[in-house]
Amino acid sequence: xxxxxxxxxxxxxxxxxxxxxxxxxxxxxxxxxxxxxxxxxxxxxxxxxxxxxxxxxxxxxxxxxxxxxxxxxxxxxxxxxxxxxxxxxxxxxxxxxxxxxxxxxxxxxxxxxxxxxxxxxxxxxxxxxxxxxxxxxxxxxxxxxxxxxxxxxxxxxxxxxxxxxxxxxxxxxxxxxxxxxxxxxxxxxxxxxxxxxxxxxxxxxxxxxxxxxxxxxxxxxxxxxxxxxxxxxxxxxxxxxxxxxxxxxxxxxxxxxxxxxxxxxxxxxxxxxxxxxxxxxxxxxxxxxxxxxxxxxxxxxxxxxxxxxxxxxxxxxxxxxxxxxxxxxxxxxxxxxxxxxxxxxxxxxxxxxxxxxxxxxxxxxxxxxxxxxxxxxxxxxxxxxxxxxxxxxxxxxxxxxxxxxxxxxxxxxxxxxxxxxxxxxxxxxxxxxxxxxxxxxxxxxxxxxxxxxxxxxxxxxxxxxxxxxxxxxxxxxxxxxxxxxxxxxxxxxxxxxxxxxxxxxxxxxxxxxxxxxxxxxxxxxxxxxxxxxxxxxxxxxxxxxxxxxxxxxxxxxxxxxxxxxxxxxxxx
Amino acid sequence: xxxxxxxxxxxxxxxxxxxxxxxxxxxxxxxxxxxxxxxxxxxxxxxxxxxxxxxxxxxxxxxxxxxxxxxxxxxxxxxxxxxxxxxxxxxxxxxxxxxxxxxxxx
Ligand SMILES: Cc1cc2nc3c(=O)[nH]c(=O)nc-3n(C[C@H](O)[C@H](O)[C@H](O)COP(=O)(O)OP(=O)(O)OC[C@H]3O[C@@H](n4cnc5c(N)ncnc54)[C@H](O)[C@@H]3O)c2cc1C
Ligand code: SF4
Ligand code: SF4
Numbered sequence: 001x002x003x004x005x006x007x008x009x010x011x012x013x014x015x016x017x018x019x020x021x022x023x024x025x026x027x028x029x030x031x032x033x034x035x036x037x038x039x040x041x042x043x044x045x046x047x048x049x050x051x052x053x054x055x056x057x058x059x060x061x062x063x064x065x066x067x068x069x070x071x072x073x074x075x076x077x078x079x080x081x082x083x084x085x086x087x088x089x090x091x092x093x094x095x096x097x098x099x100x101x102x103x104x105x106x107x108x109x110x111x112x113x114x115x116x117x118x119x120x121x122x123x124x125x126x127x128x129x130x131x132x133x134x135x136x137x138x139x140x141x142x143x144x145x146x147x148x149x150x151x152x153x154x155x156x157x158x159x160x161x162x163x164x165x166x167x168x169x170x171x172x173x174x175x176x177x178x179x180x181x182x183x184x185x186x187x188x189x190x191x192x193x194x195x196x197x198x199x200x201x202x203x204x205x206x207x208x209x210x211x212x213x214x215x216x217x218x219x220x221x222x223x224x225x226x227x228x229x230x231x232x233x234x235x236x237x238x239x240x241x242x243x244x245x246x247x248x249x250x251x252x253x254x255x256x257x258x259x260x261x262x263x264x265x266x267x268x269x270x271x272x273x274x275x276x277x278x279x280x281x282x283x284x285x286x287x288x289x290x291x292x293x294x295x296x297x298x299x300x301x302x303x304x305x306x307x308x309x310x311x312x313x314x315x316x317x318x319x320x321x322x323x324x325x326x327x328x329x330x331x332x333x334x335x336x337x338x339x340x341x342x343x344x345x346x347x348x349x350x351x352x353x354x355x356x357x358x359x360x361x362x363x364x365x366x367x368x369x370x371x372x373x374x375x376x377x378x379x380x381x382x383x384x385x386x387x388x389x390x391x392x393x394x395x396x397x398x399x400x401x402x403x404x405x406x407x408x409x410x411x412x413x414x415x416x417x418x419x420x421x422x423x424x425x426x427x428x429x430x431x432x433x434x435x436x437x438x439x440x441x442x443x444x445x446x447x448x449x450x451x452x453x454x455x456x457x458x459x460x461x462x463x464x465x466x467x468x469x470x471x472x473x474x475x476x477x478x479x480x481x482x483x484x485x486x487x488x489x490x491x492x493x494x495x496x497x498x499x500x501x502x503x504x505x506x507x508x509x510x511x512x513x514x515x516x517x518x519x520x521x522x523x524x525x526x527x528x529x530x531x532x533x534x535x536x537x538x539x540x541x542x543x544x545x546x547x548x549x550x551x552x553x554x555x556x557x558x559x560x561x562x563x564x565x566x567x568x569x570x571x572x
Numbered sequence: 573x574x575x576x577x578x579x580x581x582x583x584x585x586x587x588x589x590x591x592x593x594x595x596x597x598x599x600x601x602x603x604x605x606x607x608x609x610x611x612x613x614x615x616x617x618x619x620x621x622x623x624x625x626x627x628x629x630x631x632x633x634x635x636x637x638x639x640x641x642x643x644x645x646x647x648x649x650x651x652x653x654x655x656x657x658x659x660x661x662x663x664x665x666x667x668x669x670x671x672x673x674x675x676x677x678x
Contacts, residue, residue: 042593046619051593105674129653130671149595170595201574201612202634204594210615211594241637242616315667318655322644323616326631329659330638492595492609 004166004175004421009037009145010404011397012180014152014165015187015216016040017048018386019375021135022097023184023393023400028142031401036144039167039178041151041187041495042211044136048188049209049376050386054128055248055319057108058385059094062118067091071565073122074383076572077279078232078355079521081540083380084564085362090381093391098124101390104138106131120251122383129319131386150176151495152187152215154420155223155371156412162223162371163410166420168498173491175421179412181404182370184396185358186389189234189350189376190214192444192499193507195452195459196346197243205323207236207243208348216377217349218502220358221509224549226367226557228379228542229355230506231513233347233525235462237284239300240341244324246300248316249340250276253309255300257283258339259290265298280353284344285524291343292461299339310336346448346458347525349506352376352384354525356510359544359559363399364392367546370403372396380542427488427497437487440496443479447504450475455511456527465530469515476508509545512554516543574614574632575621579605581628588620588629622646622653 011027013020016038027036040047061070070091075082102108107127109117116124139146150167156179157163164180191208204210221227237246249255256276257266266286267275273282287298305313313335317324328335351357357379358366366373373379374396375389384392430437451457454472456464483501488494519535520528542559563569575597584604589597597620598609606628608614621629630643641660646653651674655667 042595043591046591046617046623047593051615051619052617102673105672107670107673127670129669134672198634198636200634200636202636204613204615205634205637206615209593210613242633311665311667314657314665315669318653318667319669322618322631322646322655323633325655325657326633326642326644327638329644329657330633330640330642332639332660495595 002174004177005169007037007147007176007178008409009178010034010181011036011400012164012178012183013038014183014185015048016044016139016146017186017188017375018050019389019393020184020186021139021393022390023186023374023397024139024144025142026394026397027401028144030398031405034401034404037178037180038139038144038146039150039152039165039176040146040148041170043148044139044146046132048212050132050135051209052321053319054126054131054386055316056119056123057098057126057387058123058247059383059388060098060116060122060124061091061095062121062124063115065121068565070122072567073572075565076570078382079279079281079534080536080569081521081561082355082382084562086360086381087383088564089362089395090384090388090391093394094387097390097394098387101134105134123251127319147176151498152219153424153498155183155219157223157416158410158412161369161410163412165219166417166424168424168495170491170495175424177412177417179409181407181409182372182400184372184374184400185216185220185377186373186375186393187216187377188212189348189352189356190217190503190506191348192448193349193451193503193510194346194457195448197343197458198241205242207238207245207345208350212376213499213502214349214506215502216373217357218505220366220368221505221547222549223368224546225371226359226544226546227509228357228359228544228559229513230349230510230545231517231526231543232354232356232522234350234354235284235347235525236345237287237342238345239324240297240343242323242327243345244317244321246342248313249300249302252316253302253305253313255302255340257287257298257342258301259295259298261295265290281522281524285527287342288344288461288524297341297343299341301339302335303337303339305336307336310334344458344462344524346452347456347462349510350376351379351381352389354382355379364396365399372400424498427486428494430485431487431489435487437485438482439487440493440500443482443486443500444503446479447500447507450479451507455514462524462527464514464526464528466515469511472511473508476504476511480504509547509554512545512556513543516556574611575608576630576632577606577608578628578630579603581626582606583626585625587623587625591619591623593617593619618646622648
């Protein structure tokens with residue numbers, strides 16, 4: 001085996017996506033003297049959620065809105081429980097970061113008064129097909145060093161402090177040992193923990209980036225970082241088959257949800273929650289109920305759109321999700337004639353839409369010294385989307401840069417480096433030594449099946465209860481016992497092996513969270529059959545966890561909720 | 573299905589291999605042409621298709637989702653992109669969308 005490549009830097013950013021790119025540029029801007037390095041599994045030019053582009057910015061303070069009004073809205077959308085300090089701090093940055101990316105070349109259409117075109121209360125339209133290449137260009141221009149095709153596997157520590165990270169070189173098969181004064185994790189959320197909507201040759205035709213496999217969560221879990229609110233999973237309302245986002249249809253083109261009988265069920269059954277404007281979780285819970293009770297499938301009613309509007313609609317999707325446009329053409333679907341069928345996705349963990357992620361302070365420091373988190377991997381602040389991830393990247397970068405300026409580089413603990421090296425290569429070694437075992441694809445299939453059946457996947461209409469969650473834990477521990485048999489026949493499979501190990505580590509913590517919250521706070525995302533009501537008297541608080549790095553035991557904690565912005569928590 | 577490569581058009585420049593966020597494309601060791609290593613893992617983001625200077629790549633939806641015979645081709649220009657959507661009937665629709673305020677690649 002070749003020796004690892006050693007890299008030294010001041011600020012290391014793991015994951016050069018939405019949050020990571022903004023963090024890198026901000027760190028360089030506030031401290032031009034610091035060395036800033038991105039470790040990226042793919043290529044920053046087209047990686048993560050933004051690979052295909054974006055057609056809207058979904059968190060922006062349009063004229064008349066304030067950071068406080070944003071907090072009120074986000075709080076109500078998250079059923080009255082959010083980290084208001086985090087939401088407030090990122091809200092104050094939203095418009096600044098959007099403006100900044102506009103100056104880098106992102107086209108944002110404006111009205112005749114020079115205001116961006118609103119597409120809903122917090123949304124603006126963008127021409128974002130090339131958004132990711134635009135961010136990548138800014139990163140290189142700022143003088144950031146980029147390690148493309150290096151997949152991070154573990155954090156490096158010295159004492160209790162994080163002093164960098166280890167990654168696997170996807171191209172050269174070597175380990176990269178990056179020593180850093182401060183580290184920001186920005187690897188996005190986790191897809192593929194549950195059995196996805198599509199099978200076999202279409203299993204990756206999904207909404208969330210299938211290459212974001214929860215590595216950042218898993219590295220933190222293994223290092224003993226405190227995590228929060230994994231139980232608030234994100235089940236997205238998407239178009240059937242190609243799983244395209246529906247905001248473009250609902251917000252951009254005013255399409256309403258109807259069931260198989262043509263009834264606008266959100267407006268009737270969820271009128272008190274605001275009908276079509278009900279909180280996000282209810283907008284996926286409602287059609288799930290329709291399907292469960294025999295009134296599915298459900299649709300977004302696009303019928304009657306003019307030919308010009310349909311063309312505009314397709315152009316908007318081409319900026320973000322071209323699969324849908326091809327799908328309509330291939331299947332002879334005209335959305336002006338046929339309403340667009342919708343369905344819920346498999347549950348994802350996405351801190352940028354929901355709240356699963358690292359427990360962080362306002363400056364985005366995690367509970368591990370020297371480690372910061374931003375974007376979908378950071379918890380407590382839902383409704384971030386692209387611009388909130390940018391804002392959080394910028395906040396984390398300022399804190400990380402200030403920290404890096406006052407500490408020295410530290411050598412990681414040698415035993416830990418040795419243990420991680422052995423762990424990373426184990427599936428490859430097993431293959432070299434005997435060849436026989438379990439492939440990452442097989443392992444993934446079994447993990448997804450367990451989660452689907454026993455931890456509230458699509459096949460059970462997302463419903464949860466204590467007994468089945470206990471079965472999930474038992475089956476996951478059986479699966480864990482199989483890990484030594486994982487084999488990787490080449491470098492690609494070795495990366496896949498670690499993706500599935502990461503997902504398993506995340507899944508276990510997730511099930512503990514699901515078990516712990518004995519109420520139904522977010523119907524659709526977290527529907528407990530055994531505790532069907534929301535219970536503010538007992539559960540208006542955060543559920544946190546920490547896996548003990550020594551024993552592997554997962555401990556659960558409660559953390560208080562603090563209301564900072566006055567007002568009715570259920571009204572936005 | 574994922575992505576099909578028209579081998580006669582591929583020059584083996586490797587741009588698509590470099591760009592795929594899932595690292596799914598590779599060059600055949602002998603012929604030096606691009607191929608999709610793992611068709612089932614394709615997300616369909618079309619980053620590779622857009623990156624190919626020869627127009628040698630095409631996105632195909634898995635048959636479990638969509639019928640045969642439609643195609644969608646992007647052509648990337650400095651500050652905009654032109655999409656050509658072809659229906660199974662042969663009918664063609666074009667879309668031109670702005671992508672950048674300033675020209676220049678990353
Ligand atoms: C299809 C789609 C459409 C969307 N549309 C919109 C929209 O129109 N408007 C909007 O505001 N929001 C939208 N969102 C949401 C928004 O894109 C995300 O919330 C946001 O981009 C997440 O940013 P992030 O930096 O956390 O993750 P990402 O941007 O995904 O970045 C994560 C990065 O980490 C890298 N990475 C992962 N694992 C590792 C590892 N082990 N080692 C090193 N690097 C790693 C990834 O390759 C990636 O580059 C959309 C999301 C999707 C998936
Ligand atoms: S469409 Fe996207 S995921 Fe599929 S091969 Fe091309 S770049 Fe890779
Ligand atoms: S980018 Fe196009 S020409 Fe270059 S290797 Fe890929 S398919 Fe071939």
